[in-house]
Amino acid sequence: MTNTSTRNKVLWAVATVLVLLYALFPVASILATSFKSPSDLTSGKFLPSSGTATTSNYEQILVGDAQGLFLSALRNSIGISLIATFIAVVLATLCAYAIARLDFPGKKLILTTALAVSIFPVISIVTPLFNLWRSIGLYDTWLGLIIPYLSLTLPISIWTLAAFFRQIPWELEQAAQVDGATTWQAFRKAIVPLALPGVFTTAIIAFFIAWNDFVYGISLTSTEAARPVPAALAFFTGASQFESPTGAISAAAIIVTIPVVLLVLLFQRQIVSGLTSGAVKG
Amino acid sequence: MTSAIPAKTTTASPAEAGPRLDAGRGNGTKTGRAPKQYSDRTRAERRLGWILAGPAFVIMLLVTLYPILQAIYESLFRFRLTAPDERAFIGLENYLVILSDPVWWSGLWTTVFITVVTVLVELVLGFALALVMHKALKSVRGLLRTAILVPYGIITVVSAFAWFYAFDINSGYVNSWFAWLPGIDENLNWFAQGGTALFVIMASEIWKTTPFISLLLLAGLAQVPDELSEAAKVDGATWWEQMRKVIIPNMKAAIMVAVLFRALDAFRIFDNVFIMTNGAYGTEVLSLLAYRQSISRLEIGLGSAVSVLLFLCVLLICFVAIKLFKVDLAGTQGGR
Numbered sequence: 001m002t003n004t005s006t007r008n009k010v011l012w013a014v015a016t017v018l019v020l021l022y023a024l025f026p027v028a029s030i031l032a033t034s035f036k037s038p039s040d041l042t043s044g045k046f047l048p049s050s051g052t053a054t055t056s057n058y059e060q061i062l063v064g065d066a067q068g069l070f071l072s073a074l075r076n077s078i079g080i081s082l083i084a085t086f087i088a089v090v091l092a093t094l095c096a097y098a099i100a101r102l103d104f105p106g107k108k109l110i111l112t113t114a115l116a117v118s119i120f121p122v123i124s125i126v127t128p129l130f131n132l133w134r135s136i137g138l139y140d141t142w143l144g145l146i147i148p149y150l151s152l153t154l155p156i157s158i159w160t161l162a163a164f165f166r167q168i169p170w171e172l173e174q175a176a177q178v179d180g181a182t183t184w185q186a187f188r189k190a191i192v193p194l195a196l197p198g199v200f201t202t203a204i205i206a207f208f209i210a211w212n213d214f215v216y217g218i219s220l221t222s223t224e225a226a227r228p229v230p231a232a233l234a235f236f237t238g239a240s241q242f243e244s245p246t247g248a249i250s251a252a253a254i255i256v257t258i259p260v261v262l263l264v265l266l267f268q269r270q271i272v273s274g275l276t277s278g279a280v281k282g
Numbered sequence: 283m284t285s286a287i288p289a290k291t292t293t294a295s296p297a298e299a300g301p302r303l304d305a306g307r308g309n310g311t312k313t314g315r316a317p318k319q320y321s322d323r324t325r326a327e328r329r330l331g332w333i334l335a336g337p338a339f340v341i342m343l344l345v346t347l348y349p350i351l352q353a354i355y356e357s358l359f360r361f362r363l364t365a366p367d368e369r370a371f372i373g374l375e376n377y378l379v380i381l382s383d384p385v386w387w388s389g390l391w392t393t394v395f396i397t398v399v400t401v402l403v404e405l406v407l408g409f410a411l412a413l414v415m416h417k418a419l420k421s422v423r424g425l426l427r428t429a430i431l432v433p434y435g436i437i438t439v440v441s442a443f444a445w446f447y448a449f450d451i452n453s454g455y456v457n458s459w460f461a462w463l464p465g466i467d468e469n470l471n472w473f474a475q476g477g478t479a480l481f482v483i484m485a486s487e488i489w490k491t492t493p494f495i496s497l498l499l500l501a502g503l504a505q506v507p508d509e510l511s512e513a514a515k516v517d518g519a520t521w522w523e524q525m526r527k528v529i530i531p532n533m534k535a536a537i538m539v540a541v542l543f544r545a546l547d548a549f550r551i552f553d554n555v556f557i558m559t560n561g562a563y564g565t566e567v568l569s570l571l572a573y574r575q576s577i578s579r580l581e582i583g584l585g586s587a588v589s590v591l592l593f594l595c596v597l598l599i600c601f602v603a604i605k606l607f608k609v610d611l612a613g614t615q616g617g618r
Contacts, residue, residue: 019415019426094334094338095339103324103328123552124572125353125589151342151346155342212437215573233443246450253439253443260435268428272500
């Protein structure tokens, strides 16, 4: 008996370590690369050689010659993603509230449209937008990315929030009214606290998706005015033609990964329930 | 508070949910609301519904329907941004040019190959991860779920660089680590030939997106009633029999949704290919072909036609999935 349980424990420990390795190894890999000195980059080793680990890559992108490029991209990414997330979540909250709470024709149409938009190949949208944006002056502007980002963030926000809102016992609102609260008080005190976690979770998921965009980023921007981080990373060419930007790109990659990892650490439970309730349970 | 309404009721069809809410509120005297004419109230509710949901709906149409219509229109013209004066209506000629070009077909097969392989691997790997998370001890469950979310949250481009640098002939360590394997040595340039380049591209794609499939499958696992597998165990079924006869059939819906979503996503693969090979050595996928035609070469007419064809492919996948495999998206997604 103790034998099998010991064996079981070992098996589970191994499984846990394997999952952790799977999830974290590529991150560790680029983290190690980001601390390598230029001469050490070709060593063929995973870790920086002893004594040569350096923070010069981070200095280069944060205070050095690549600073302008990276920091403006970071500013663009944060600003554009946050605004696109905010607009999507506000609109999706109204929409999902109506879907969960009110009875009106066309609900199915709205949800089907959201589904259709989310499976739309981004590249099919980008060609006509590229053309249009150039003629109306939205090319290489924040707004020129915020609008197409809504095609990424709105559908998932509507699905996720509609799923959340359906789980809210709306009867609570009436119960509060029976107890003497006004309509607004009842809504604010009974419903808002239940709805807020869902809205917040949706915002995180929408933000991840906007933050991850690459196709719009490289197609609809051309300068530091609006180019977001993923696109900037792809076009980053290093100080000179002969110097490979491996270290700098790795350092930049680690910096843009930190907020993601923090969000995941803090809101792991909510993100899982948001992702799965929107897609499976409904 | 929330426990007053069991989670299961939320899966109730909208048709049931609507009238139920209605019934509660229509009974004005009980809820203390001013009693109104039913038809008036219904009309007001319908109007409010569209006022609240309308903006999101209109924006979704504007950001997708309009561009795709525009793309269909542009695809009928010979139109290059570098030579705007030569713009001329040519009907379906762009489509003929593309469909008779081997570049399109090799792009299509590469894309299909990547889609099939990554989805199959992700399904197996994702299921294994889901099983581990499902059965894991309470003490490590949170840790595992947090770890598994890291790849989900990471930018695809960052994942692409991480895998690229690991395998790269200059900065990589994979060659020296696995030199003992036949076919791998210090001089293996993974990105100089289609097969090995595709391998790394797919590995990166799989790493980044398996967590999503895995979480969907975990949710599916959680919905399989415990009594079923208990009963099977009592009847002496082996682990494999339990899986095959009880667990998997009961989570078929979750599996189908996960597969369809991932397949559609994989079919649009772009970031990994762009970073690692930029389409060289037979790794060009359809998204990259569309990008190259319109954004790099400014061939708006041809690029639009590729975009429309790509869109049609995605529609076809959906159609096949829904008809052939009976994926009930509306049903499993709790849609109305």
